[in-house]
Amino acid sequence: MKEKDWEAPAAGGEAARAAAALARLNLGEDPEEAGRLEGDLAKIVGYMDILKECDTSGVEPMYSPMLDPQPPRPDEPRQGGGGASPDSILEAAPETFGRFFSVPRVF
Amino acid sequence: MAQAPSLASLGLAEARAGLLKKEFSARELAEACLDRVSETEPLISACLHVFRDEALREASLLDAAGPKAERILWGLPVTVKDVYLARGAPTTAGSRMLKGYVSGYEAEVVTRLRRAGAVLCAKTNLDEYAMGSSTEFSAFRPTRNPWDLSRVPGGSSGGAAAGISARQAPGAFGTDTGGSIRQPAALCGCVGLKPSYGRVSRYGIVAYGSSLDQAGPLARSVSDCGLLLAAVAGPDGKDSTSSRIPPEDYASLSPPEPGRLRFALPRELWEARFDPETEKVLRAALRLLEGAGASLEAVPMPALRFSVAAYYVLAAAEASTNLARYDGVRYGYRAPEKSDLLGLYRGSRTAGLGREARRRILLGTFALSSGYYDAYFRKAAQVRRLIHDAFSGVYKGFDFILAPVSSVPAWPLGSFTDDPLTQYQLDMMTLPLNLHGGPGLSLPAGLGGDGLPVGIQILGPAFREKPLLEAGLLLEGLFPRLPEPPLKAL
Numbered sequence: 122m123k124e125k126d127w128e129a130p131a132a133g134g135e136a137a138r139a140a141a142a143l144a145r146l147n148l149g150e151d152p153e154e155a156g157r158l159e160g161d162l163a164k165i166v167g168y169m170d171i172l173k174e175c176d177t178s179g180v181e182p183m184y185s186p187m188l189d190p191q192p193p194r195p196d197e198p199r200q201g202g203g204g205a206s207p208d209s210i211l212e213a214a215p216e217t218f219g220r221f222f223s224v225p226r227v228f
Numbered sequence: 229m230a231q232a233p234s235l236a237s238l239g240l241a242e243a244r245a246g247l248l249k250k251e252f253s254a255r256e257l258a259e260a261c262l263d264r265v266s267e268t269e270p271l272i273s274a275c276l277h278v279f280r281d282e283a284l285r286e287a288s289l290l291d292a293a294g295p296k297a298e299r300i301l302w303g304l305p306v307t308v309k310d311v312y313l314a315r316g317a318p319t320t321a322g323s324r325m326l327k328g329y330v331s332g333y334e335a336e337v338v339t340r341l342r343r344a345g346a347v348l349c350a351k352t353n354l355d356e357y358a359m360g361s362s363t364e365f366s367a368f369r370p371t372r373n374p375w376d377l378s379r380v381p382g383g384s385s386g387g388a389a390a391g392i393s394a395r396q397a398p399g400a401f402g403t404d405t406g407g408s409i410r411q412p413a414a415l416c417g418c419v420g421l422k423p424s425y426g427r428v429s430r431y432g433i434v435a436y437g438s439s440l441d442q443a444g445p446l447a448r449s450v451s452d453c454g455l456l457l458a459a460v461a462g463p464d465g466k467d468s469t470s471s472r473i474p475p476e477d478y479a480s481l482s483p484p485e486p487g488r489l490r491f492a493l494p495r496e497l498w499e500a501r502f503d504p505e506t507e508k509v510l511r512a513a514l515r516l517l518e519g520a521g522a523s524l525e526a527v528p529m530p531a532l533r534f535s536v537a538a539y540y541v542l543a544a545a546e547a548s549t550n551l552a553r554y555d556g557v558r559y560g561y562r563a564p565e566k567s568d569l570l571g572l573y574r575g576s577r578t579a580g581l582g583r584e585a586r587r588r589i590l591l592g593t594f595a596l597s598s599g600y601y602d603a604y605f606r607k608a609a610q611v612r613r614l615i616h617d618a619f620s621g622v623y624k625g626f627d628f629i630l631a632p633v634s635s636v637p638a639w640p641l642g643s644f645t646d647d648p649l650t651q652y653q654l655d656m657m658t659l660p661l662n663l664h665g666g667p668g669l670s671l672p673a674g675l676g677g678d679g680l681p682v683g684i685q686i687l688g689p690a691f692r693e694k695p696l697l698e699a700g701l702l703l704e705g706l707f708p709r710l711p712e713p714p715l716k717a718l
Contacts, residue, residue: 141590165652183612
């Protein structure tokens, strides 16, 4: 697909910046990187617009191919499957404070 | 490169027979494979972590207790893609974000492999978070194709496929979200199975697209894939999407009568533009199958025209949700930001995640955001229903769908790294199956005149892996057998 074959849809720079804010991402430290990501997004979303050509009136969306969902198990405390323990989970944290995960001040 | 030593060249079934007859020990077999890993890694970089000491210790323990025929992978070396958590071992998912992460628990598949007696030798390379089709988006290094070291192995389970092809191990586990088992299997000349969604537990596997991801085996033969599936298939109470439909007996397979088989060939896939060598091999494979008496019929599946767009909207949306957990707080990379929580999230995610992962998160967040949700996410899910129903319609009149795996053979490294849309479009042969949810088996159809392997895939109704594998056994017997790969740049 050549650059001029697609029209920059709503997913231009502003939409890319809005999505980045929602996704807790910086578009990029340098403007060149940010511009490239914005351009990629516009081009990809431009291609996705082919979906508009598909008649889906009255079609129920399919969000999973699961045939027989399992019922929820009882809500009981238990040792994590596969051997997880609170200690092993805390060990993987980059910074802890006693038995807690540590984050910058929020107040 | 010298040919692989005989023990490392054995398939799972042959190695199992030798182990049970005590012709060689589990330790000798593990040592042969690990030596082969040491010899070939400088060329192909298939592994991110090699567990030489642990594997040899485990094999010696198995030897000391003696062969156990009821453990179907007893003493057999296997690898897993580096998205499967294994207790006490690192798991990176190919990302800088998880560099140095060691999990305190493990994937149900790994637990079942250990229970079946398998010896875990290595964790294999992949595109970051399984997002890619070439293994070039690994944050650590690209893997190279054993058939031509200047080319990609495919992906995202490229390390798994390259390792199997180079005789590093007789069995491997990968994951397939849009073709990530079947496509690298095809490009590296091995066999890969994507089981039905829900057939194998996803517990303890780093998630990408939760309604599409499925764990499955790669090996050098169809029956070896059956053995690997038999060891891990079946319900798991820790994965609410794992199915309670009982597994079939995948360990004993016999090929069906070709005259009774009806294959549907989707027009939208077979009428794509092919690399000429790939097309020659595929046409020859169809002639062999028809010559054996099977019925092949072209069928229209017009909804497949929308599958790349629908897939990438849904997969990216699910990825943006799944990857929200990487925030620099509970595990993984943490930016040095001290003053502001949002800044900590943004800094950690931007520096820890690679460009392709960030691209897909942005696309997915966009498709899920207010104002665009109905036009993209819901619309893609409706198109998914139409694609699903198209598959179900075909299975009313046919036993299987037969399709190419890739329109091109393995490509030179760097060909598409700056052109994401073209790379997404190359997945058009494999991703419709993940939208449907059924099983698919990719196997070698032959070698092109360029010396590169070409794969073909059989797709079947959900939870009927056994007849699918049996049909695969038939095709495997008809198609030319591949030699060992040269491990050279062509």
